[in-house]
Amino acid sequence: MTVIDEDRLRRALGEAADAFDVPTGAQDRVLAAARTATADASRASLRAVIPHTRRVRVAAIAAAVVLVAGGVTLFHPGTSPSSRQSATSTAGSAIGKGPAPSISGVGQTPTTGGASTGAPSGAGSPASPRGPASGSTASPAPAPGTPTTPTSIAPLPPGAVGQSPKVVTTGSVDLTISSGSIQSVVTRLSTLVVGDGGFVAKSQVQVGSPVTGTSSSGTVVLQVPQASFGTLVTQVQGIGKVDSSTSTSTDVTGQYVDLQSRITALQASRQQYLTILSRATSIGDILAVQSQLDSLQSQIEQLQGQLDVLNSQTTYGTLTVSLAEAGHHPPPAPPPRSGLSAAWHDSVSGFVSGFEWLIRIAGPTLFVVLFVLALAALGRVAWRAYRRRTL
Amino acid sequence: MRSHEEVDDLEAWLKEGYARSFRTACLILGNRSDAEEAVQEAYLRAWRFRASLATGADVKPWLYRVVVNTCNSKLRDEIPHRDRRSDGDHLDGVSSIEDLPGRVARSQDVARALQDLPLHLRVVVVLRYYADLSEREIATAIGRRQGTVKSRLHEGRRLLAQHPALLSETGADPLSESGDLR
Numbered sequence: 001m002t003v004i005d006e007d008r009l010r011r012a013l014g015e016a017a018d019a020f021d022v023p024t025g026a027q028d029r030v031l032a033a034a035r036t037a038t039a040d041a042s043r044a045s046l047r048a049v050i051p052h053t054r055r056v057r058v059a060a061i062a063a064a065v066v067l068v069a070g071g072v073t074l075f076h077p078g079t080s081p082s083s084r085q086s087a088t089s090t091a092g093s094a095i096g097k098g099p100a101p102s103i104s105g106v107g108q109t110p111t112t113g114g115a116s117t118g119a120p121s122g123a124g125s126p127a128s129p130r131g132p133a134s135g136s137t138a139s140p141a142p143a144p145g146t147p148t149t150p151t152s153i154a155p156l157p158p159g160a161v162g163q164s165p166k167v168v169t170t171g172s173v174d175l176t177i178s179s180g181s182i183q184s185v186v187t188r189l190s191t192l193v194v195g196d197g198g199f200v201a202k203s204q205v206q207v208g209s210p211v212t213g214t215s216s217s218g219t220v221v222l223q224v225p226q227a228s229f230g231t232l233v234t235q236v237q238g239i240g241k242v243d244s245s246t247s248t249s250t251d252v253t254g255q256y257v258d259l260q261s262r263i264t265a266l267q268a269s270r271q272q273y274l275t276i277l278s279r280a281t282s283i284g285d286i287l288a289v290q291s292q293l294d295s296l297q298s299q300i301e302q303l304q305g306q307l308d309v310l311n312s313q314t315t316y317g318t319l320t321v322s323l324a325e326a327g328h329h330p331p332p333a334p335p336p337r338s339g340l341s342a343a344w345h346d347s348v349s350g351f352v353s354g355f356e357w358l359i360r361i362a363g364p365t366l367f368v369v370l371f372v373l374a375l376a377a378l379g380r381v382a383w384r385a386y387r388r389r390t391l
Numbered sequence: 392m393r394s395h396e397e398v399d400d401l402e403a404w405l406k407e408g409y410a411r412s413f414r415t416a417c418l419i420l421g422n423r424s425d426a427e428e429a430v431q432e433a434y435l436r437a438w439r440f441r442a443s444l445a446t447g448a449d450v451k452p453w454l455y456r457v458v459v460n461t462c463n464s465k466l467r468d469e470i471p472h473r474d475r476r477s478d479g480d481h482l483d484g485v486s487s488i489e490d491l492p493g494r495v496a497r498s499q500d501v502a503r504a505l506q507d508l509p510l511h512l513r514v515v516v517v518l519r520y521y522a523d524l525s526e527r528e529i530a531t532a533i534g535r536r537q538g539t540v541k542s543r544l545h546e547g548r549r550l551l552a553q554h555p556a557l558l559s560e561t562g563a564d565p566l567s568e569s570g571d572l573r
Contacts, residue, residue: 003548016501017414
């Protein structure tokens with residue numbers, strides 16, 4: 001094998017190197033750069049000399065992105081399958097909601113004499129510079145000493161403190177009706193409740209199919225004035241065969257009276273603050289009193305909302321009617337497959353299962369691969385930096 | 392002053408090895424301006440990390456290691472991303488006026504042949520036959536085993552012997568020898 005002669009190569013390289021003149025003053029420049037470097041300035045200037053490659057930045061950013069994305073994927077509660085399922089089922093439960101007025105809609109529910117003692121939600125109050133909506137959405141913390149909303153209140157005996165009894169009545173009736181009559185029964189229920197002065201709050205019907213062997217069923221929620229509740233239950237029980245029937249009455253008179261008292265007391269406090277406000281002279285005093293007024297207004301509106309809900313619940317009784325058609329048949333069993341057909345179906349099922357399994361593990365696998373690559377990139381960069389620094 | 396005392400080390404290194412380091416970088420990089428930047432950067436870096444040099448260790452291969460690594464960084468990260476220099480750019484700074492035309496031409500041929508060598512071979516050839524480092528020192532300078540250095544030197548010499556620029560310059564076989572290098 002032919003190789004170049006060492007001595008001649010040495011001479012040739014020497015001649016080629018000698019052709020490059022050593023730059024004049026280069027050593028002085030290096031020394032000057034080193035001399036002017038103090039402890040901190042030296043670090044800064046040398047950092048500028050060491051090139052930061054794009055690779056370092058890209059690797060660091062990629063690693064950070066992968067780690068953050070992985071952490072969010074693994075630990076974020078909103079992306080877990082259970083939470084998604086929960087959200088879906090909640091959305092599904094809203095199907096079939098009737099056109100009845102919302103029970104929590106303030107101002108839509110009929111009012112009774114009890115409501116007349118409360119302030120009209122603070123709306124239009126001449127002394128309040130802010131509207132009721134703003135007071136309820138950004139209410140400051142209640143001042144010390146002011147009453148707070150209770151979490152549970154023991155009911156008072158009926159007729160206490162001169163208040164007519166407030167009773168929340170609910171009930172349910174499970175009916176079995178004749179096959180194919182569910183639509184007519186629902187229509188009849190609507191007619192009955194409207195005739196009693198009420199309305200259909202919710203109606204949900206599942207129509208069965210003779211092919212699948214399922215029968216129709218449904219649920220209807222009726223709201224009727226308290227006085228007509230018993231009549232309606234009797235009428236409903238006459239429509240079909242009663243499987244079960246329940247009725248519950250809860251006395252909320254004490255809670256109602258307590259809410260009224262709290263509202264009255266808060267309104268009195270508000271009136272006092274308004275008086276103070278009219279006499280205030282300095283900006284600081286005005287702002288302080290205004291803050292207290294906002295807090296009071298917010299509490300009044302919250303309590304008034306609870307009172308309105310109670311009014312609605314005690315004015316209307318709620319009856320839930322569950323309907324089921326008679327003659328429910330289970331779906332017909334599929335005909336038994338022959339050996340070849342069963343094998344074919346098992347094969348297809350196995351193929352689909354395998355494919356699903358592949359898709360299922362693709363995500364975690366990709367994450368692991370990216371994670372390992374990011375770690376490898378970081379390790380490589382760190383190793384290079386270490387070798388460069390320990391030259 | 393403490394800073395002046397610390398710079399004494401650097402001054403000694405520069406006085407002893409700057410010229411040869413600069414020309415070594417010229418042969419590796421192929422041009423003068425990059426070589427000047429690389430050597431300046433290398434000496435400053437070596438001075439900053441002088442504490443990492445083991446007590447009693449030889450400074451020369453360590454300094455060459457810094458120079459070679461800096462040249463590698465330039466070849467990897469900077470030079471490929473800029474416009475290509477003209478073929479004759481490596482002559483920048485060549486003192487051609489006083490030299491004989493034949494000597495200049497031979498220098499060009501050697502420089503061209505060197506640039507055609509793969510970088511890992513070019514480095515060991517330059518360190519061995521210009522910087523005059525032993526194979527052991529080269530192994531320290533490039534962070535490889537001595538056997539690797541030996542095989543690279545042989546491969547470099549073989550490729551240089553076959554290079555057309557050197558063949559045309561040297562005729563049939565004036566720079567070559569037969570047989571394996573040991």
